[in-house]
Each structure stands twice: as structure tokens, then as C-alpha cells.
Amino acid sequence: MGLVRYGVVNESKIERFDVSKGLKSHDTVQTKVGRLESAAGDILVDTTKTEWVDGGGGSKFQILRTCAKTGTWVLYVNMQPGAGFQAHRHEGTGEFFITKGELIYDVGRAGVGTYGFEPVFAEHFSARCEVETEFLNIGHGSVTYYKEDGSIDYVLNAMDFMQLGEHEIEVDVGTKEWERKE
Secondary structure: OOOEEEEEEEOOEEEEEEHHHOOOOOOEEEEEOOEEEEOOOOEEEOOOOOOOEEEEOOEEEEEEEEOOOOOEEEEEEEEOOOOEEOOEEEOOOEEEEEEEOEEEEOOEEEEOOOEEEEOOOOEEOOEEOOOOEEEEEEEEOOEEEEOOOOOEEEEEOHHHHHHHHOOOOOOOOEOHHHHHHO
């Protein structure tokens, strides 16, 4: 059997298609609103049409890509003024690029146009914003989130982000300060 993928081939129905049965590698299908995929695996995501999912604590995500095989996940993140992330540790590397606002965290201040790299096992005990902030976030592996007492709250990986995008799970990566503020 050839490569099997799923996609919207007419406006209302998701159908299975098999590359070995005549679909060319450059043929594309719309798999979700705002998302095109080729039979070869190319992906184009229009973020102006992509759904936002709640990340908790004043943050929301657009799930742009997840890969169960590599553990990679790609998010576009929006943080409202005063939002912050729980203390966390990167179990794999992470990268980000700020497109709006400023991310303030224990390494420094990252304004518009800033690219950041986070090595394996990087820990962040403060990551917040004072103004509305948006950034592209690429993760290569899991992220472990800590409770206020330092114990592990939960671990998020590519499969979790996939389930979040499908509304199968909910997450809250926000800080307790955000909850107290509301």
C-alpha cells in the first residue's frame, strides 16, 4: 500500500487518498480550513483562517504542525497583556520568533524581530508579557510544566498539541498570577 493521507476533496467530506493510485506528489488537498497539504507532505497554513485554541492564563495557540514521529510541534502563540507561562523545562530544543509585542523571561527581553533558541533541559521560571505578544514557537520534544511547589504538573508533547487542536484535551499553561488578576 502507498502513502495514505486524508483530506477534504469536496467542501464537506474528508476522504482517504492513496498516492500510489494516481495522485501526484504536487497535488494538494485542503485538510482543514486554511490548511493545504500535498501528497508529498508539503504543508501550507493560512494563519488568518486558522482556529485559535485556548492555552489558559491569557494565552491561545494556533496549532500549525505536529509530528508524532519526530516529536516536533509548531505553534503560533498569542499572549494577552499580563499573561505568563508556568515554570517549565524543555525536554528537547525550542525556538521562537517574536512577531508582535515583547516576551519577558529569565534570559532577557525578546521584542519584535527577536529569534530565540532554547537548548535541551532549559528551564524557565518566568515567561510573561506586559503587552499583547505574538510569536512563532517551534518545539522539538516535550515540555514539563511545574506546579508552584516545584513538583511536576504535567508534560506536553506533540501528540498533546495534536489532541488540543482537535479539542480532545484542554490545557492551562498560564501562571497563577493571571488567575488571581481575573
